[in-house]
Amino acid sequence: MTTRIDRRMAKLKSEGRPALVTYIMGGDPDYDTALAIMKGLPLAGSDIIELGMPFSDPMADGPAIQAAGLRALKGGQTLARTLKMAAEFRAGDNDTPIVLMGYYNPIYIYGVDRFLVDAKASGIDGLIVVDLPPEMDEELCIPALKAGVNFIRLATPTTDDKRLPKVLENTSGFVYYVSMTGITGSALADTAKVSAAVTRIKGHTALPVCVGFGVKTAEQARVIGASADGVVVGTAIVNAIANVLGPKGEKTADPAEAVATLVSGLAQGVRSARLAAAE
Amino acid sequence: MNKPAMPNSFRTGPDEQGMFGIFGGRFVAETLMPLILDLEDEWNKAKNDPEFKAELQNLSTHYAGRPSKLYFAEGLTKHLREVSSAKGLGGGAKVYFKREDLNHTGSHKINNCLGQILLAKRMGKKRIIAETGAGQHGVASATVAARFGYPCVVYMGATDVARQSPNVFRMKLLGAEVRPVTAGHGTLKDAMNEALRDWVTNVEDTYYLIGTAAGPHPYPELVRDFQSVIGTEARAQILEQEGRLPDVIIAAVGGGSNAIGLFHPFLDDKDVRIIGIEAGGRGLDGIEHCASMSAGRPGVLHGNRTYLLQNSDGQILDGHSISAGLDYPGVGPEHSWLRDSGRVQYEPILDDEALEAFQLTTRVEGIIPALESAHAIAHAMKIVPKMDKDQIVIVNLSGRGDKDVHTVANMLGMEI
Secondary structure: OOOHHHHHHHHHHHHOOOEEEEEEEOOOOOHHHHHHHHHHHHHHOOOEEEEEOOOOOOOOOOHHHHHHHHHHHHOOOOHHHHHHHHHHHHHHOOOOOEEEEEOHHHHHHHOHHHHHHHHHHOOOOEEEEOOOOHHHOOOOHHHHHHOOOEEOOEEOOOOOOOOHHHHHOOOOOOEEEEOOOOOOOOOOOOHHHHHHHHHHHHOOOOOOEEEEOOOOOHHHHHHHHOOOOEEEEOHHHHHHHHOOEOOOOOEOOOHHHHHHHHHHHHHHHHHOHHHHHHO | OOOOOOOOOOOOOOOOOOEEOOEEEEEOOHHHHHHHHHHHHHHHHHOOOHHHHHHHHHHHHHHHOOOOOEEEOHHHHHHHHHHHHHOOOOOOOEEEEEEHHHOHHHEOHHHHHHHHHHHHHHOOOOEEEEEEOOOHHHHHHHHHHHHHOOOEEEEEEHHHHHHOHHHHHHHHHOOOEEEEEOOOOOOHHHHHHHHHHHHHHOOOOEEEOOOOOOOOOOHHHHHHHHHOHHHHHHHHHHHHHHOOOOOEEEEEOOOOHHHHHHHHHHOOOOOOEEEEEEEEEOOOOOOOOOOHHHHOEEEEEOEEEEEEOEOOOOOEOOOOOOOHHHOOOOOOHHHHHHHHHOOEEEEEEEHHHHHHHHHHHHHHHOOOEOHHHHHHHHHHHHHHHHOOOOOEEEEEEOEEOHHHHHHHHHHOOOOO
């Protein structure tokens, strides 16, 4: 069974370029604006969309994504509304993969079985749940795979060769390599080390490897994209939204346009990655 | 609610996955997984290593001042017998205090910190981080870091920094860096989030010294084991002083480390009634309390599944308690399991009731209890007058209340 993620990754491979994976927080700064931002992402050059599920206690996120989650929750976002947002997007775009990213508790409270049914119906293709390591696979990973939803695992610099097979075992769609030990939005790690880590992981799996945490500019996207199958950008996009919000949350410019401008630049970086690498 | 089958022993958990029934587990980011597996290995080796046990024993005796006394609270007993008589009951059980307030640093927290700093040393870590609510665990962490020569960073909610200023100063004197956390309500939950963010960033060289019997496996187990010295001593002491086991034991539950420490050695003594006291704050009707087991439901936070205060979307609520140490929307997973299995009964005590117990204990015993411990005493005040004179109650006096005098003065409308 292939998923939208598999198909998209295969297509990009045939084109000889890495994927641009863009993260936005569901409902940030409000439902309608977030939906408009999301709809603009494929046009600006995003290949895969990570849609954040806001959580009150995001332990692996830096200040920017923490603030985005709070804005969304303050605007009344819930897991049900994030699913609705995905479904509205899906109605107009049947190809761009959507990966939900967040923490387990809202899903657990929603109910795992009900969540998987609703996620599938909303056009969700994959899940990234930060606080569910392989040791907790029975919770959501196995049921998700049975439901035909990819479960995308994070591999980190602390995941050594001994542990990698365990991390990769039930992973599907792609592997998300976290470039550093740290929270989202930190400074990018040494790119040579990241590249070596990607090669190491590829020695253990045929799945595409996407790299995230710390990628903020088109140039960084180009450098990382030279070795990785995809480049994930989150904090920079979330910041582009925050930058056009005033002290009371009022919009000083169009957030969707601000995001589209940034993503277009990142897309150019990603598209020139292999070109540059080949030179 | 379905009750799990009654086990043969209540003292065998957790299982190999770190579960107490459905509670506990290892709900952490992948970055931390290899480290908590290392910690589990090291803990399994250490607990059977005579050298480790001897060093901990030596420090407990000569540095922390163990064993702590089991004290017959004659003044409080007399007072509660008068209350009983006035109600025409003519009863009033004997009340004993387990005097953890007399430990070095003024609370039970030192028991766990000494154990964990020795683990950090064995693992070759270079830096200690901790979270703190009331500041008791922060002080104990800063103390052992000073004693063993480690740099120490303590995360503390900004609200707690303000209401527990004496402890903030103590930590600074001990050489720790106190980092105020402004997220959320600025209390223990937010401090724990920030400590986890530090840990995930500095995972190679940093040891996270968790202060309560919560977090990912193996923390709930190892913190419990280090704190069980409380119950082990109390059990032997009451047998020596009274020739029998108590009828009731009571302890306050925030994360629940002092409570599990007292309870665990008594769990299979089926005639001992065990009561954990949650912070009822301003009452369970609204959201201004921290009674996660009385008014919450199971969820996943800070590495474990346990009872949590949360809304219908699974967002964690901030809660409220007069006591910074109880101001946490969750609880250690073993308590959640003990609640569902029915072995331990959990009851809320309101801010005002705790405040009254704080004042009464100070006047009739000459002991200023921590506001956390005052919650446990307040429950004793409710049940002791209804008990018989030949019955025995042990209350865990988990810490001393010097740190709380500003909060209490404020509540009583006094300026100091």
